[in-house]
Amino acid sequence: MSDIPAQFSEPPRRSSVSKFKWIAIIGIPLTAILFQVYVPRFFTYLAYLEMPLLVTVYFSLMRRSPPAGVLFGMCIGLAQDSLSNHPLGMFGIVKTMVGYFAASVSQRFEANSAVLRLVLAFFFFFFHQFFYWVLARALLGEAISFEPIQTLVLAVLNAAVAVPLFHILDKLKVTE
Amino acid sequence: MDLILNRYRNLTALVAAILVQLVLLAYQVKSNQEVRLIRVWSVSAVTPLARLLESGRSSTVSFFKDYFVLLDVREQNKRLQADLNRIQLENQYLRSELDTSERGRALSVFQEQSRMKTVAARIIGNSPGSNGRVVLIDRGTGSGIQPGMAVITPDGIVGKIVSSYPTASNLLLITDPSFAAGVISQKNRVHGTLKGTGNSSLMVDYVQNEQTVEVGEWFYTAGDDRIFPKGLPAGTVTASGPGRTVKEIFLSPSGLQHGLEDVLVILEGDHKPIPELPVPNQSVHLQPLPPADGDPADGLSATRSSSGAQTDLDREVQHTRRIGEDQKHVFGERGRGAPDFNKIPDNKIPDNRVPDPGARPQAPQASPPSANQPRP
Numbered sequence: 226m227s228d229i230p231a232q233f234s235e236p237p238r239r240s241s242v243s244k245f246k247w248i249a250i251i252g253i254p255l256t257a258i259l260f261q262v263y264v265p266r267f268f269t270y271l272a273y274l275e276m277p278l279l280v281t282v283y284f285s286l287m288r289r290s291p292p293a294g295v296l297f298g299m300c301i302g303l304a305q306d307s308l309s310n311h312p313l314g315m316f317g318i319v320k321t322m323v324g325y326f327a328a329s330v331s332q333r334f335e336a337n338s339a340v341l342r343l344v345l346a347f348f349f350f351f352f353h354q355f356f357y358w359v360l361a362r363a364l365l366g367e368a369i370s371f372e373p374i375q376t377l378v379l380a381v382l383n384a385a386v387a388v389p390l391f392h393i394l395d396k397l398k399v400t401e
Numbered sequence: 402m403d404l405i406l407n408r409y410r411n412l413t414a415l416v417a418a419i420l421v422q423l424v425l426l427a428y429q430v431k432s433n434q435e436v437r438l439i440r441v442w443s444v445s446a447v448t449p450l451a452r453l454l455e456s457g458r459s460s461t462v463s464f465f466k467d468y469f470v471l472l473d474v475r476e477q478n479k480r481l482q483a484d485l486n487r488i489q490l491e492n493q494y495l496r497s498e499l500d501t502s503e504r505g506r507a508l509s510v511f512q513e514q515s516r517m518k519t520v521a522a523r524i525i526g527n528s529p530g531s532n533g534r535v536v537l538i539d540r541g542t543g544s545g546i547q548p549g550m551a552v553i554t555p556d557g558i559v560g561k562i563v564s565s566y567p568t569a570s571n572l573l574l575i576t577d578p579s580f581a582a583g584v585i586s587q588k589n590r591v592h593g594t595l596k597g598t599g600n601s602s603l604m605v606d607y608v609q610n611e612q613t614v615e616v617g618e619w620f621y622t623a624g625d626d627r628i629f630p631k632g633l634p635a636g637t638v639t640a641s642g643p644g645r646t647v648k649e650i651f652l653s654p655s656g657l658q659h660g661l662e663d664v665l666v667i668l669e670g671d672h673k674p675i676p677e678l679p680v681p682n683q684s685v686h687l688q689p690l691p692p693a694d695g696d697p698a699d700g701l702s703a704t705r706s707s708s709g710a711q712t713d714l715d716r717e718v719q720h721t722r723r724i725g726e727d728q729k730h731v732f733g734e735r736g737r738g739a740p741d742f743n744k745i746p747d748n749k750i751p752d753n754r755v756p757d758p759g760a761r762p763q764a765p766q767a768s769p770p771s772a773n774q775p776r777p
Contacts, residue, residue, distance in 0.1 A: 258443075259450050267458075291411035295418045303422070307443035314426035318419050325415045364426060 243287035244399045253394065254280050254301045262308055273379045275350060277301045279387045281320050282349050283394055285327035286336035298324025312365070319357045323349050337395075339388050346387035350380040501662070508663055511555040517630065518669035520544050522552075524662050525569065534577035534597065540666060541566045549628060551667045557634040557656030558582065558622060559664050572664070575603060575635075575654055583623035584635050587675055589613050592623060593650065595635055601657075603636055605650040610643040614650050621675050632673030 245253075257276035265272035281301050285294030302320030306313040327349060334341055358371040508521050522540035540546050542565050550562045552572050560574040561582075573580055580597040584605060591612045593605035605620060618638045624631025636652035643649070721742070725732055730740040 255446060255450065259447055259454065262447065263451055263454055292414040295411075295414045299418045299422065303439060304443045304446075307440040308447060312426050312429040313439055314422040314429070317422045318426070321415065321418045321422065325411070329411070364423075365430065 242289050243395075245284075245287075245397060246399060249397045250284070253397070254284075254297070254304070258301070258304055258308065261305070273382055274386055275353065275383055277305050277316075278320065278323065278350060278353050279346060279383065279390055280394075281324050282327045282346060282387070283391050285324040286331040286342070286345065286391075287398070289328060289331045289336075291325050291328040291332075294324030294326075294328030295321050296324070298322065311361075315357065315360055315365070318360060319353055322356065323353055326352075339392075342391050343384045343388050346391075347380045347384035350383045351376055354379075505663060507555050508665055512665065516671040517667050519553075519665040519667050520546065522546075522570070522664050522666055524572075524664065534574050534580075534599070535563065536572050536574065536661070538570050538572050538664065538666070539568070541568045541570050543567050544666075545668050546570050546666050551629045551633075551670065552664045553629075553633055553667060554656045554659075554661075554664055556658055557636060557654065558629055559656040559661065561628055562666065570666075574661075575656070576601060581626070582629050582635070583626040584620040585623040585675060586614055586638075587619040587621060587677075588615065589618070590675070592625075593620075595620065595652070598651075601654075602639065603652040603654050605638075605652060606647060608648040608650055610646075610648050612648060614638055614641045614648060616641055620652055624672050630667065630670035630672045632675055 254277065257280040260276045261272075261274070281294075281298045284297045285291075288294060288297070298320035299317050302315075302317035303313055305316040305320070309316070327345065330336075330345060336342065336345070354376045355371065358369060361367040361369050505521070512519050512521070520540055522538040522544075524536050525539045526537040538552075546562055546565045548562050548565055548570075552559045552561060558575060560572050560577070560580060562570050563573040564571040574597070575582070575595065576597040576599065578597050578599045580595075582595045583592070584595040585592050589612065591608055591614050593608040596604050596606050598604050605614075608614060616638050618641075620635045620638070622629035622631055622633040622635055634655045636654045636656075638650055639653045640651040641648065722732075724730075724742055724744070725740050728740040728744065
């Protein structure tokens, strides 16, 4: 086993793990949260964009590490919760799961494909909205409605935004 | 255990994270209390950025708004400036017209009220080489103006004609040093000679030091110079004091106080007595003449009415004449007596009274034949 070359000793996908500067890791989620908090005040039609979710998916896909995805999702979700008026943990739990599954998916597939990104963003948005609705009903007892068609449409829109957004965020990767 | 945790490291991390958050959630729901610390952190992290964003946004918006507003303001300013210039010109023109109208009206009123025969003239220029003490008026010999005639305004004397031409005349102003006119003071009846000083003031010469002249006292023309009729205001005393030989008295000319554009040239003077106090030229408000009966117009229109009835007496005369005409009576003829004044003329409404449309027509009264009526 010791004769195996080093480039074959570790999984090939580990070599494509993207790294970011700390300022980007902190700044991008903060900007995403800020976008969701601030921009819909003036552009109400942009309220459908779930920027923190897209950033969570992106970082989880790029890090290819479920624990990192969990951490990203939890931090971004809790930050989003803390700026909302409902108890802390709702977005945190949902985004934790999104981060975990996104990172798990990235371990199986190459996440640099635009089509995969589109599909994943669509899927995770729908999952996020659905799971949030489940949690809100189950844990908080809130009788909020869930409209699948509208959610699907919004998922498409978010996916459409996610592809160029991820492309822009790719520029912030640290090249070794 | 360690093997299990290492084998299911990812899942363990997920479960741990979810459990922590579930506990957090449960704590909040059960205790109905917030986890304030996390919210404070998040808000503290987001607020400066939000403030920065808001500041940038408002600055940008205000910049563009101001920019576009200023663009509009610039155009608006140009338009307003043009409007202002035009309105100022119109205002000047209207003021000029109003002044002219008021002066003309004042002159007209003065002409009507005065028994003097005057002709109105307008200053059309200064005579060259005379330092502005001689001016040119637009009336000349064609209007009956001759040298030596007095020129006045309703406020006082202005000067005298020194030369006249067919269409214009030279007017020597009272401020010219060569001008002289006999004057008398209103209060103490002090006689003197009014002279120009070359500037805006006048002086009264040949008044003895023993005579009393008070500051503010009015001087009127005395009429002894045979140019100015007696009783026209000349000016008020601004300074009075004893001189070396005669008293030094300075006047402010009343005729030049409101500018000099329209004047009256006295063709035939009329001497008036020196008015008693109070001063004659203080402004007195005169109500317009009362309107004629049944005529809602003002007194001026009543004055201008074609009937010529200005007073109740005039109207009574007209009424009497109509009765006479209706009865074919000739006033003044001997032996015809007087008409029947109780008989109202058939087709004429006396005193412009409006007949009542609802009133029944009265049958003609059978009046007894008057002794004064002519018998057939």
